[in-house]
Amino acid sequence: MRKYRVLALALLAGALFSSEAHAQQRRITGRVTATGSGEALANTAVSVVGTTIGTYTADDGSFQLLAPSGDVSLLARRVGFKRTTIAVPAGQEQVSISLERDVLQLEEQVVTGTATTVSSVNAANAVAVVSGEQLNRVPAQTIDNALQGKVAGATITQNNGAPGGGTQIQLRGVSSINASTDPLYVIDGIIVDNSQIANGLTAITQSARQNNPSSQDQRVNRAADLNPNDIESIQILKGPSASSIYGSRGTNGVVVITTKRGRAGKTTFDVAQRFGTAAISNKLDLRCLNTLGDYLDYTGSAGISDTTKRRKALQADTSFFNTYNSGTCHDFQQELYGENPFNYQTVASIRGATQQGTNFFISGLAQHDGGLVRNDFYNKQSLRANLGQQFGSRVNVRVNSELIHSLTQRGVSGNDNTGINPYTTMSLTPSFIELRRRPDGTFPKNPINSVGNNNPFQVAEVVKTPEQVWRLLGSGVGTLSILAQERQTLDLTLSGGVDAYNDNSRIISPASAYVEQVNALPGTIVNGQANVLSATLNGALNHRYTTRLFSATTSTGFRQDRRQNDVLAITGRGVFPGVTNVAASTQVSQVEGQDLVKALSLFAQEEFLTLSERLLLTAGVNSERTSNNGDPHKFYAYPKFSASYRLPWLPPVTDEMKLRVAYGRAGNQPTAGKYTFLTNLIQNGLSGYRASTIVGSPNIRPETASETEGGFDWTLLDGRARVSVTQFKKQVDNLLLQASIAPSTGFSSQWINGGQLSTHGTEIELGATPVQWGHFQWISNTTYASNKTRVTRLPVAPFIPVSGSFGSRFGNAFVQQGQLLTVLQAVNGCTALNSSGTCPAANRILKFMGNAAPDFQMGFSNDLSYGPFRLASLVDWRKGGLGANLTNNYFDGGMLADTAVGNARLREFSKGHAVYVEKTGFVKIREVTLGYDLPAGMTSTMFRGLVSSARLDLSGRNLYTWTRYSGLDPEVSNFGNQALGRFQDVTPYPPSRQFYVTINTTF
């Protein structure tokens, strides 16, 4: 640790005590415009190459700066345009600079440190950048929904199709078994929380056969709260080689979000009004049972060999049919999930700056997304204010804040053991039974006892699952320019912020619900309260020293972060009708979880750009300690090294060729294992404690991920094509594992660090402008990513992860040395069938069925524009992968339209065959947008001159899926929130297509 401090102080001293006399100066003035249109480009950075001298253009594109005497070169850069360098001879004082549009996003500023960035032209990592425009081309309920198909190397899965999120991102494979696998979210430099908080649904579904909230509660990760419309850009640091600056939270990659800021120029007032709807995109092909013959065939009573028993069964079945036959073959799926909700989003923002150096971005959002089931919805409102103020030439202060409110009702879906899930009910309810609401407002009682007489239409009406979140994000950044000389600058940046939210989730299942009436204590209430606080404090000193030969950027600083959460869930049973106070229940139980984590990191980094900005060398180290470590005082070092080189001699048609290699190490905080806790037990109402059966370790430390990535970026054909190829190898050591110990000790296992995962992967990005002819332009981007993670060392016996599954007959994850980490293991074979033709448990043969993760993923984005018209599409292709389709198991045995298939599958299942393991590959039309820029004349007429521009978009999301998967959606997972085994399809909320009409106006 000491050596890093010495290094930091040496760098700082060098910065402070070196000085250079100002050379003789001259004034250069000029104007920057867009190539072709001649549009003035405000906010363009213009700098003198080889110095730290620079400025930004004004509203009219003009600039002026003081340059050294003699010949100089000016570099002009602006987001969305290709950089340009022009020579300015000694005697020239006026320049005109023209910038070409960067349709392929050849140049972005990518994050390299807490307060440092580098141009993607020189970047040594394959950092994915998604602009706000790309993110919001088609409205999405949440940010992670909007990222689907747009980032090479990101596997994005969704719990189910219920409104309001429940989407998880894994970057470059799975990096842990027992610690976190979610990427870190950073917004404007502040770490924000992305927890998934269970809403207690299991209290009524008994999915986990317990009162306490469970991993099967269709949890929503809280990144869903963020408003995608406020985002300027998202940068995805995919692995440790880029994310080591985030230390022990960088293993799983980092999603760095920059929100919009005010900018110089005319104040703009933008309003986007979106209207839309949704429709169920896939249904199971269920059997129509509307004749007695069909019904008897379904029950099988006609086939009973014993005459007496057959007669008795036939009589019962006939009586049942006659009693409940409504005369209609009900399509329960359509009747229940057939809502076409009216959805809307209203997004308004004001953006601008004052002459006094204040810039501002203020935005608001009001959003409503209805579900496919009556009364399900996702409502969100947010208000953001980003303010910046320049004080003189040396101090800049920025304050960002956002208040978010969301209210979600996601209904009931997923695994259940009470019959309350609509698909569970449908799997056993013959379609001749009427379940819809009667004219008097009551609902028929389902005569099927095995589903608790559940009527899903009644559940949709009387069972409430509201989850309300109030969230405040606030941050401030202050930058002090300590030194600003021609050759060097020294800036101090201090930033801090908080992310605080309250998540109040309720389950209200009244005693009037038929499914409650079979309970000993009818009526269930869950009151969940989660209070989460995440606070970050950053400090950084950045020194930049520039000569004609090189530019060196030295940065050092610290980051402190603190996370605290308190999650309380109170479950009440035996509730009076109409009462929602959990305290009024006959029986009350509660569970609470608390967590407090502190971390401090100190870092130092050197970036050295030389050889005419062709060679970039970077070295840095982040040293961090956290309270989760066994020794909270010990610092763990996360170094990084990288190099990129832009080749000076290029083959024909090549504009730019950059070779790059980067190495970095990041960590993953141990989320458990430090302590041997006492476990609470209750007996006769008295509280007791005994030691947990899992022994903690005082030496527990972070998991460590080391990643090396290399590749090249190739720009050719005058910037009309771009190829980026990256290969990476990631190795995760010191895995957090539970090692078994002899049960006669009174314990079952102990936490240890050990083992190793190894991930290899390839990512390719292709961008091209195949056609650029007059007003017609076609921009095409393709991403490809493949990776495989293998368990290369395992110091404990092979095991099924603690995370959920439904057993090996359907398929589970399995961790074994030498195997893929994402392997799906299932029973598939039998040593000998018993006399009844089924496979006894002891004779089942376990096999590895293949990789549950996809072989590769590709995204095809095409953007065609002709004058005011624009057609954009995104197609998502996932090749390979396996899932366990338990939903089919519910319906096999007579309820599917193709009964032969279902019956055969069930027979094979009883013989020990893994019939429910299916391939989950798909091709999905993820997004389509057709846009039209309204002519100025029309705009003026329509909006009486108030609107300067307007655009009309027709768009759709998840429009069509090609797949061999026989379930509702190959992407859904009952256990989407866990590290492994995210491949369980259990009666999910069906997926939907969404359609929108958007009017974008700028005032």
Place this chain on the structure above:
Amino acid sequence: MKRLLTFALVAGVAVTACKDNPTAAPIDAPTVDALKNLTKTTLEQLAVGVTAQDRSAFASTGAIVLPEILARDIYRIDASESRYVTETLSGQADPGSFAGGSGFSPFYTGARAANQALIALRTPPANTFTTTQLAAARGFFRTMKAIEFYRVLELRDSIGIPLETDDPYTLTPVYCKPYVLNYIAAQLDSANADLIAAGADSMPFRLPSSWVSHGRNYRKSANMIRFNRGWKGKVDFYRAMLNRNSPDQALLNTAVTELTAALGAAEGAVPSSQFPVGVYYEFAASELLNVLADAKIAANNNFVDSVRFVQKDTVTPAPWDSSDTRYSKIVARSDSATGGLTGNNLTALFTISTATATTANQTNPIPLLKDEELVLLRAQANAELTGGLLKAYLDANSVHRAYSPNDLPAFTTVAIARRYILREKRLSLLLEGPQRLVDLRAYGYLNAAHLVPEFVPPKGTDPFNSVFPLPRGELNARGLTTNPACSAS
């Protein structure tokens, strides 16, 4: 000025960083470190933790259902889980499977819980507990620790079992049954000495109400002594029976003395109203449900006549006393009219009233130790004592008469006494623990010479399993693949 300002800022940052307190106390749950500073509340929580752990360990499939299957009192017929039969009545238990691994770990967890309390009591905080309170607490925890080991031994018997040390990472040898029984006896005696030292003082903590509400308040040291002596009498009886052909007379006398102390009355003098008195485990939906409320549990069809040993002993089987109200525990299954419960090559037409899947049975208490068992244990001990048949009869008949207007036939031989006492125990303790398995084993009756095989070819072969193996996890930790030879010392 600029440099001064910079230095000030850097110094401020450095101070902030260096003064950062990196520790975060565990706020979600107490850790074992909390035991270093015992309070009265903590001690109560540890006591409840031990009893609650014992409840979950004992009121379980592994500790009651499986040994009762081995003892041929019940079946559990489950088409989706044939191992209830294939690892008990028709085959060997797999140490890596559910039957082989049952009834082991939870008891050691209970022993660990008691052990940690005892360790904490070695260095009690000053001025929190009196000397007698500490003695009472030690007596309670050590008694519970002994019970946990006894439970494991009931299921492993001749295989032997490991014991537990203070250090969770140190394994003891797998000790043979005599050594373990001696160890348990010593623990119980040590606990008894502590409880005596406690004098009139009560436990310095509350116990769950089921330790208070079934006729005797075991929070009082005097009653905890009775509980302890009851267990000691039980242990000493089986110690005496280690050589069943020549039972240890001294130990039998000791057992009788201890059981008399536990019961507080001589042979035949324990009133029937006292029989249900004892410690029970109670159940509630909010805590734990009784696992015996299980529709797949059935009574062994041969329940009435499977105890063939009476015939093998050439003693004419006594007619069943149809007036015995305990027979009403055996009830026809609700599905008996349609052929009963079939599967796993078995068919069952009857079940046990406490095993039907009713809401009431889900909260039906299970006795941990009740006086009725102690009376019958004393009868067992007296029956093996030279000249003790009359005393044995007095106790056994007193139990019988509690359920029937008829007397038992006189005990004229040890064999007859065993027969009737075992019958009384079976009826009184049915589905309340592994007592019958332990008795069949102790008398050498768990074999084809005394019992009707459940499986005959071609459906299978009855192995007459009497014990479960050491679980695979235990073997793995010891680098073994099969049960090791036990250590005698």
